[in-house]
Amino acid sequence: MKRTKYGVMLLASVLAFGAVTMNPVEAKVSPASTVASDVKQAKTIVIKGSDAMQFDLKEIKVKAGQKVKLTLTHSGKLAKAAMGHNWVLLKPGVDIAAFGSKAAAARETEYIPKSEEANIIAHTKLVGGGESDTIEFTAPAKGTYTFICSFPGHYALMKGSFIVE
Incomplete structure:
Protein backbone atom coordinates (compact mmCIF):
# COMPACT_ATOMS: atom_id res chain seq x y z
CA MET A 1 0.00 0.00 0.00
CA THR A 34 -2.09 41.56 -31.51
CA VAL A 35 -1.63 44.88 -33.31
CA ALA A 36 -0.04 43.11 -36.27
CA SER A 37 -2.95 40.69 -36.54
CA ASP A 38 -5.45 43.61 -36.38
CA VAL A 39 -3.73 45.19 -39.38
CA LYS A 40 -3.62 41.87 -41.27
CA GLN A 41 -7.34 41.26 -40.80
CA ALA A 42 -9.46 43.08 -43.37
CA LYS A 43 -11.97 45.51 -41.93
CA THR A 44 -15.36 45.00 -43.55
CA ILE A 45 -17.56 48.08 -43.73
CA VAL A 46 -21.08 48.37 -45.12
CA ILE A 47 -22.39 51.90 -45.59
CA LYS A 48 -25.79 52.82 -46.97
CA GLY A 49 -26.90 55.89 -48.88
CA SER A 50 -30.60 56.74 -49.04
CA ASP A 51 -33.03 58.69 -51.21
CA ALA A 52 -32.98 61.28 -48.39
CA MET A 53 -29.33 62.07 -49.26
CA GLN A 54 -27.88 60.55 -46.08
CA PHE A 55 -25.17 58.04 -45.27
CA ASP A 56 -26.10 55.76 -42.37
CA LEU A 57 -22.54 56.09 -40.99
CA LYS A 58 -20.98 59.43 -40.10
CA GLU A 59 -17.77 57.93 -38.72
CA ILE A 60 -15.62 54.95 -39.70
CA LYS A 61 -12.57 53.79 -37.71
CA VAL A 62 -9.75 51.58 -39.00
CA LYS A 63 -6.08 50.87 -38.25
CA ALA A 64 -3.26 52.39 -40.30
CA GLY A 65 -2.19 49.96 -43.02
CA GLN A 66 -5.25 47.76 -42.54
CA LYS A 67 -6.99 46.27 -45.55
CA VAL A 68 -10.46 47.75 -45.92
CA LYS A 69 -13.33 46.12 -47.77
CA LEU A 70 -16.07 48.72 -48.12
CA THR A 71 -19.51 48.11 -49.62
CA LEU A 72 -21.73 51.03 -50.53
CA THR A 73 -25.41 50.11 -50.82
CA HIS A 74 -28.08 52.47 -52.14
CA SER A 75 -31.02 51.69 -49.88
CA GLY A 76 -33.43 53.91 -51.82
CA LYS A 77 -35.48 53.35 -54.96
CA LEU A 78 -34.53 56.30 -57.15
CA ALA A 79 -32.45 55.74 -60.29
CA LYS A 80 -28.76 56.57 -60.51
CA ALA A 81 -29.43 59.53 -62.85
CA ALA A 82 -31.79 61.14 -60.33
CA MET A 83 -30.29 60.17 -56.96
CA GLY A 84 -26.98 58.38 -57.53
CA HIS A 85 -24.52 57.87 -54.70
CA ASN A 86 -20.85 57.04 -54.45
CA TRP A 87 -18.36 56.97 -51.61
CA VAL A 88 -15.21 59.04 -52.07
CA LEU A 89 -12.35 59.14 -49.53
CA LEU A 90 -10.39 62.38 -49.86
CA LYS A 91 -6.83 63.19 -48.89
CA PRO A 92 -6.31 65.67 -46.03
CA GLY A 93 -6.58 69.34 -46.89
CA VAL A 94 -8.86 68.95 -49.92
CA ASP A 95 -11.32 71.84 -50.23
CA ILE A 96 -14.59 69.90 -50.24
CA ALA A 97 -16.68 72.68 -51.83
CA ALA A 98 -14.15 73.14 -54.65
CA PHE A 99 -13.97 69.35 -55.14
CA GLY A 100 -17.78 69.14 -55.16
CA SER A 101 -18.01 71.89 -57.77
CA LYS A 102 -15.59 70.08 -60.07
CA ALA A 103 -17.37 66.78 -59.42
CA ALA A 104 -20.72 68.27 -60.46
CA ALA A 105 -19.27 68.96 -63.90
CA ALA A 106 -17.83 65.43 -64.27
CA ARG A 107 -21.00 63.59 -65.29
CA GLU A 108 -19.20 61.49 -67.93
CA THR A 109 -16.89 60.01 -65.25
CA GLU A 110 -19.66 59.41 -62.70
CA TYR A 111 -18.83 62.64 -60.85
CA ILE A 112 -15.20 61.73 -60.19
CA PRO A 113 -13.29 64.65 -61.74
CA LYS A 114 -10.14 63.58 -63.61
CA SER A 115 -8.40 66.77 -62.44
CA GLU A 116 -8.89 65.70 -58.81
CA GLU A 117 -7.75 62.07 -58.97
CA ALA A 118 -4.57 62.93 -57.03
CA ASN A 119 -6.78 64.08 -54.12
CA ILE A 120 -8.72 60.80 -53.88
CA ILE A 121 -7.57 57.83 -51.81
CA ALA A 122 -10.39 55.48 -52.84
CA HIS A 123 -13.88 55.60 -54.31
CA THR A 124 -16.78 53.40 -55.32
CA LYS A 125 -18.65 53.60 -58.57
CA LEU A 126 -21.92 55.51 -58.74
CA VAL A 127 -24.93 53.39 -57.70
CA GLY A 128 -28.69 53.86 -57.99
CA GLY A 129 -31.57 52.54 -55.89
CA GLY A 130 -31.11 48.91 -54.89
CA GLU A 131 -27.55 48.72 -56.27
CA SER A 132 -24.25 48.30 -54.45
CA ASP A 133 -20.52 48.41 -55.12
CA THR A 134 -17.62 46.95 -53.15
CA ILE A 135 -14.06 48.24 -53.14
CA GLU A 136 -10.89 47.17 -51.37
CA PHE A 137 -8.01 49.43 -50.38
CA THR A 138 -5.34 49.85 -47.72
CA ALA A 139 -6.01 52.38 -44.98
CA PRO A 140 -3.68 55.38 -45.21
CA ALA A 141 -1.50 56.83 -42.42
CA LYS A 142 -2.94 57.79 -39.03
CA GLY A 143 -5.23 60.79 -39.17
CA THR A 144 -8.77 61.91 -39.86
CA TYR A 145 -9.97 61.96 -43.45
CA THR A 146 -13.26 63.07 -45.00
CA PHE A 147 -15.53 60.88 -47.09
CA ILE A 148 -18.30 62.27 -49.28
CA CYS A 149 -20.76 61.45 -52.02
CA SER A 150 -19.69 63.44 -55.08
CA PHE A 151 -23.05 63.38 -56.91
CA PRO A 152 -23.96 67.05 -57.57
CA GLY A 153 -24.81 68.80 -54.32
CA HIS A 154 -24.75 65.68 -52.15
CA TYR A 155 -21.43 66.44 -50.43
CA ALA A 156 -23.17 69.07 -48.27
CA LEU A 157 -25.16 66.36 -46.45
CA MET A 158 -23.46 63.10 -47.38
CA LYS A 159 -20.13 63.27 -45.61
CA GLY A 160 -18.35 61.80 -42.64
CA SER A 161 -15.03 61.12 -40.93
CA PHE A 162 -12.73 58.22 -41.78
CA ILE A 163 -10.52 57.91 -38.70
CA VAL A 164 -7.27 55.98 -39.03
CA GLU A 165 -5.73 54.99 -35.69
Missing part, protein backbone atom coordinates in the same frame (compact mmCIF):
# COMPACT_ATOMS: atom_id res chain seq x y z
CA LYS A 2 2.94 2.25 0.67
CA ARG A 3 4.08 2.00 -3.00
CA THR A 4 0.61 2.99 -4.23
CA LYS A 5 0.54 6.05 -1.98
CA TYR A 6 3.92 7.23 -3.33
CA GLY A 7 2.84 6.45 -6.88
CA VAL A 8 -0.27 8.59 -6.51
CA MET A 9 1.79 11.41 -4.98
CA LEU A 10 4.31 11.18 -7.81
CA LEU A 11 1.55 11.24 -10.44
CA ALA A 12 -0.10 14.23 -8.73
CA SER A 13 3.25 16.06 -8.66
CA VAL A 14 3.88 15.42 -12.35
CA LEU A 15 0.39 16.62 -13.28
CA ALA A 16 0.71 19.72 -11.09
CA PHE A 17 4.16 20.53 -12.51
CA GLY A 18 2.86 20.05 -16.06
CA ALA A 19 -0.10 22.35 -15.42
CA VAL A 20 2.14 25.06 -13.92
CA THR A 21 4.64 24.99 -16.75
CA MET A 22 2.06 24.79 -19.56
CA ASN A 23 -0.44 27.48 -18.52
CA PRO A 24 1.88 30.53 -18.50
CA VAL A 25 3.23 29.67 -21.94
CA GLU A 26 -0.26 29.27 -23.38
CA ALA A 27 -1.53 32.50 -21.76
CA LYS A 28 1.24 34.76 -23.13
CA VAL A 29 0.10 37.09 -25.91
CA SER A 30 2.41 39.74 -27.21
CA PRO A 31 0.77 43.16 -27.68
CA ALA A 32 2.84 43.64 -30.85
CA SER A 33 1.45 40.45 -32.37
Whole structure:
Protein backbone atom coordinates (compact mmCIF):
# COMPACT_ATOMS: atom_id res chain seq x y z
CA MET A 1 0.00 0.00 0.00
CA LYS A 2 2.94 2.25 0.67
CA ARG A 3 4.08 2.00 -3.00
CA THR A 4 0.61 2.99 -4.23
CA LYS A 5 0.54 6.05 -1.98
CA TYR A 6 3.92 7.23 -3.33
CA GLY A 7 2.84 6.45 -6.88
CA VAL A 8 -0.27 8.59 -6.51
CA MET A 9 1.79 11.41 -4.98
CA LEU A 10 4.31 11.18 -7.81
CA LEU A 11 1.55 11.24 -10.44
CA ALA A 12 -0.10 14.23 -8.73
CA SER A 13 3.25 16.06 -8.66
CA VAL A 14 3.88 15.42 -12.35
CA LEU A 15 0.39 16.62 -13.28
CA ALA A 16 0.71 19.72 -11.09
CA PHE A 17 4.16 20.53 -12.51
CA GLY A 18 2.86 20.05 -16.06
CA ALA A 19 -0.10 22.35 -15.42
CA VAL A 20 2.14 25.06 -13.92
CA THR A 21 4.64 24.99 -16.75
CA MET A 22 2.06 24.79 -19.56
CA ASN A 23 -0.44 27.48 -18.52
CA PRO A 24 1.88 30.53 -18.50
CA VAL A 25 3.23 29.67 -21.94
CA GLU A 26 -0.26 29.27 -23.38
CA ALA A 27 -1.53 32.50 -21.76
CA LYS A 28 1.24 34.76 -23.13
CA VAL A 29 0.10 37.09 -25.91
CA SER A 30 2.41 39.74 -27.21
CA PRO A 31 0.77 43.16 -27.68
CA ALA A 32 2.84 43.64 -30.85
CA SER A 33 1.45 40.45 -32.37
CA THR A 34 -2.09 41.56 -31.51
CA VAL A 35 -1.63 44.88 -33.31
CA ALA A 36 -0.04 43.11 -36.27
CA SER A 37 -2.95 40.69 -36.54
CA ASP A 38 -5.45 43.61 -36.38
CA VAL A 39 -3.73 45.19 -39.38
CA LYS A 40 -3.62 41.87 -41.27
CA GLN A 41 -7.34 41.26 -40.80
CA ALA A 42 -9.46 43.08 -43.37
CA LYS A 43 -11.97 45.51 -41.93
CA THR A 44 -15.36 45.00 -43.55
CA ILE A 45 -17.56 48.08 -43.73
CA VAL A 46 -21.08 48.37 -45.12
CA ILE A 47 -22.39 51.90 -45.59
CA LYS A 48 -25.79 52.82 -46.97
CA GLY A 49 -26.90 55.89 -48.88
CA SER A 50 -30.60 56.74 -49.04
CA ASP A 51 -33.03 58.69 -51.21
CA ALA A 52 -32.98 61.28 -48.39
CA MET A 53 -29.33 62.07 -49.26
CA GLN A 54 -27.88 60.55 -46.08
CA PHE A 55 -25.17 58.04 -45.27
CA ASP A 56 -26.10 55.76 -42.37
CA LEU A 57 -22.54 56.09 -40.99
CA LYS A 58 -20.98 59.43 -40.10
CA GLU A 59 -17.77 57.93 -38.72
CA ILE A 60 -15.62 54.95 -39.70
CA LYS A 61 -12.57 53.79 -37.71
CA VAL A 62 -9.75 51.58 -39.00
CA LYS A 63 -6.08 50.87 -38.25
CA ALA A 64 -3.26 52.39 -40.30
CA GLY A 65 -2.19 49.96 -43.02
CA GLN A 66 -5.25 47.76 -42.54
CA LYS A 67 -6.99 46.27 -45.55
CA VAL A 68 -10.46 47.75 -45.92
CA LYS A 69 -13.33 46.12 -47.77
CA LEU A 70 -16.07 48.72 -48.12
CA THR A 71 -19.51 48.11 -49.62
CA LEU A 72 -21.73 51.03 -50.53
CA THR A 73 -25.41 50.11 -50.82
CA HIS A 74 -28.08 52.47 -52.14
CA SER A 75 -31.02 51.69 -49.88
CA GLY A 76 -33.43 53.91 -51.82
CA LYS A 77 -35.48 53.35 -54.96
CA LEU A 78 -34.53 56.30 -57.15
CA ALA A 79 -32.45 55.74 -60.29
CA LYS A 80 -28.76 56.57 -60.51
CA ALA A 81 -29.43 59.53 -62.85
CA ALA A 82 -31.79 61.14 -60.33
CA MET A 83 -30.29 60.17 -56.96
CA GLY A 84 -26.98 58.38 -57.53
CA HIS A 85 -24.52 57.87 -54.70
CA ASN A 86 -20.85 57.04 -54.45
CA TRP A 87 -18.36 56.97 -51.61
CA VAL A 88 -15.21 59.04 -52.07
CA LEU A 89 -12.35 59.14 -49.53
CA LEU A 90 -10.39 62.38 -49.86
CA LYS A 91 -6.83 63.19 -48.89
CA PRO A 92 -6.31 65.67 -46.03
CA GLY A 93 -6.58 69.34 -46.89
CA VAL A 94 -8.86 68.95 -49.92
CA ASP A 95 -11.32 71.84 -50.23
CA ILE A 96 -14.59 69.90 -50.24
CA ALA A 97 -16.68 72.68 -51.83
CA ALA A 98 -14.15 73.14 -54.65
CA PHE A 99 -13.97 69.35 -55.14
CA GLY A 100 -17.78 69.14 -55.16
CA SER A 101 -18.01 71.89 -57.77
CA LYS A 102 -15.59 70.08 -60.07
CA ALA A 103 -17.37 66.78 -59.42
CA ALA A 104 -20.72 68.27 -60.46
CA ALA A 105 -19.27 68.96 -63.90
CA ALA A 106 -17.83 65.43 -64.27
CA ARG A 107 -21.00 63.59 -65.29
CA GLU A 108 -19.20 61.49 -67.93
CA THR A 109 -16.89 60.01 -65.25
CA GLU A 110 -19.66 59.41 -62.70
CA TYR A 111 -18.83 62.64 -60.85
CA ILE A 112 -15.20 61.73 -60.19
CA PRO A 113 -13.29 64.65 -61.74
CA LYS A 114 -10.14 63.58 -63.61
CA SER A 115 -8.40 66.77 -62.44
CA GLU A 116 -8.89 65.70 -58.81
CA GLU A 117 -7.75 62.07 -58.97
CA ALA A 118 -4.57 62.93 -57.03
CA ASN A 119 -6.78 64.08 -54.12
CA ILE A 120 -8.72 60.80 -53.88
CA ILE A 121 -7.57 57.83 -51.81
CA ALA A 122 -10.39 55.48 -52.84
CA HIS A 123 -13.88 55.60 -54.31
CA THR A 124 -16.78 53.40 -55.32
CA LYS A 125 -18.65 53.60 -58.57
CA LEU A 126 -21.92 55.51 -58.74
CA VAL A 127 -24.93 53.39 -57.70
CA GLY A 128 -28.69 53.86 -57.99
CA GLY A 129 -31.57 52.54 -55.89
CA GLY A 130 -31.11 48.91 -54.89
CA GLU A 131 -27.55 48.72 -56.27
CA SER A 132 -24.25 48.30 -54.45
CA ASP A 133 -20.52 48.41 -55.12
CA THR A 134 -17.62 46.95 -53.15
CA ILE A 135 -14.06 48.24 -53.14
CA GLU A 136 -10.89 47.17 -51.37
CA PHE A 137 -8.01 49.43 -50.38
CA THR A 138 -5.34 49.85 -47.72
CA ALA A 139 -6.01 52.38 -44.98
CA PRO A 140 -3.68 55.38 -45.21
CA ALA A 141 -1.50 56.83 -42.42
CA LYS A 142 -2.94 57.79 -39.03
CA GLY A 143 -5.23 60.79 -39.17
CA THR A 144 -8.77 61.91 -39.86
CA TYR A 145 -9.97 61.96 -43.45
CA THR A 146 -13.26 63.07 -45.00
CA PHE A 147 -15.53 60.88 -47.09
CA ILE A 148 -18.30 62.27 -49.28
CA CYS A 149 -20.76 61.45 -52.02
CA SER A 150 -19.69 63.44 -55.08
CA PHE A 151 -23.05 63.38 -56.91
CA PRO A 152 -23.96 67.05 -57.57
CA GLY A 153 -24.81 68.80 -54.32
CA HIS A 154 -24.75 65.68 -52.15
CA TYR A 155 -21.43 66.44 -50.43
CA ALA A 156 -23.17 69.07 -48.27
CA LEU A 157 -25.16 66.36 -46.45
CA MET A 158 -23.46 63.10 -47.38
CA LYS A 159 -20.13 63.27 -45.61
CA GLY A 160 -18.35 61.80 -42.64
CA SER A 161 -15.03 61.12 -40.93
CA PHE A 162 -12.73 58.22 -41.78
CA ILE A 163 -10.52 57.91 -38.70
CA VAL A 164 -7.27 55.98 -39.03
CA GLU A 165 -5.73 54.99 -35.69
